[in-house]
Amino acid sequence: MDLHRNGTNGSCSSPCGPLTDYYIPDYILKPDAGQIIPDNAPCCPVVVFINSRSGGQLGSSLIKTYRELLNEAQVFDLSEEAPDKVLHRLYCNLEKLKSNGDPLAIQIQKSLRLIVAGGDGTASWLLGVVSDLKLSHPPPVATVPLGTGNNLPFSFGWGKKNPATDQAAVKSFLAQVKGAREMNIDSWHIIMRMRIPQDGPCDPIAPLDLPHSLHAFHRVSDCDSLNVEGYHTFRGGFWNYFSMGMDAQVSYEFHSERKRNPEKFKNQLTNQGTYAKLGLKQGWFAASITHPSSRNIAQLAKVKIMKRPGGQWKELMIPRSIRSIICLNLPSFSGGFNPWGTPSTRKVQGRDLTAPYVDDGLIEVVGFRDAWHGLVLLAPNGHGTRLAQAHRIRFEFHKGAAEHTFMRIDGEPWKQPLPKEDDTVVVEISHLRQVAMLANDPCKSKSVNDPSSPSCHSHDDDDSNSLEDEDEWEDGRKKFGAAATFKIPDEVEIAHLS
8 A cells, every 4th residue: 555645744735635644554543454564654643533413514524524534444433433442442452563563553652643523521531531541651632623612622722613624624734733732731530429319310310311521420339449338429530620500500401402402503603692592591690689599609518628739628618699610720611711810919929829720730719600790701801709729629518508500521511419318419529640632822721831821910900800809539539430441451461551
């Protein structure tokens, strides 16, 4: 097979075949394929995962274009094959080829990059699988904005508008992936524990209604050290945010409406308009009138934080008017807004706050009272009520406040039942490890090790938009859950993978 027959980069303007800079031959991808080694190794081999159900018809169109330009076997439709099975098969085959002295396998494993096209939940699904592989050099991930909010792509310079799907656009994106830089970001582990009810199912949501990002949630087995008699424990992970309250409720209604009438949600602009209408319909612009205070965060839960690793748990006092709380890892929420902003010098010194770095082991905790409060993000230096920065945070829910609340992880919401008896539902978030993303310029995310990253404002302009002065399960942090489906065959040496 002559891989060089159709050009060597992503710059050709007319329809062409496989692009050799990114092309992976069959025998690398398929263990039973015949070994045909190309003349030169690809400088930027990619494996592409696309959610064909995202972006209306855009997902299916992207799959078609990528398969025209690359090896069809390196482009996967996530509605047909899960990423954990794909990467399991690929890395096991790479290890076998490397043990046989195959130089191409060594080069591809060293320079492999992943592309995922879908919403934030789809991207988080892939990041969870990559994290569970626990490779010495995990492949970095580039994200194609194919959802509604697209906070993950926007945070790393890939934009937030749904892309074009023609060959020229895909080649341009591949060229950007080749030139992108790697950037580590924090991974956050989440555990939820709830008492087994006297009757009825105990799952937070029916299995058929699980959103994408909760695919990483798996009930802890009876033999797991996290298992406590009389309780069920769930766990998973996220990379952008966990939120609870009014924003999650609007998101839940949006996703429910989209499931009922998928034909109405084919366009990103239409989807965003529907989002806004649901916020109005639910009364979040007049929340003090339309929503009982019993659903405010301070009435729903006791919140505790641990500022630094190995520190003490301290109770976090939440203003009684806060109806939405966001635990934020990246500087993009709700379609590109930064709820934390950059604290002024006075806030840095007085409250020990910093800019929102994506790799500092801290998560930013922000609150909002209602939709009007959220509009402050439109103003220069606008931000929500900064509550804390923490290495770990715990929510404890008790009987009496409400029957349920709404939660959301990386764009995917669910309706969470709250205790009916004298028991407690606990949600705990803790820093786990890091994963590698691919960053394109301009990149909103900042590293704590980047000297150009702002540490604070030298002035107090952001105070004018602030309303802040108003009224362990260690073993469970070892994996996100997808590892349960990642089984290394006996014939593969585990040391080679880790």
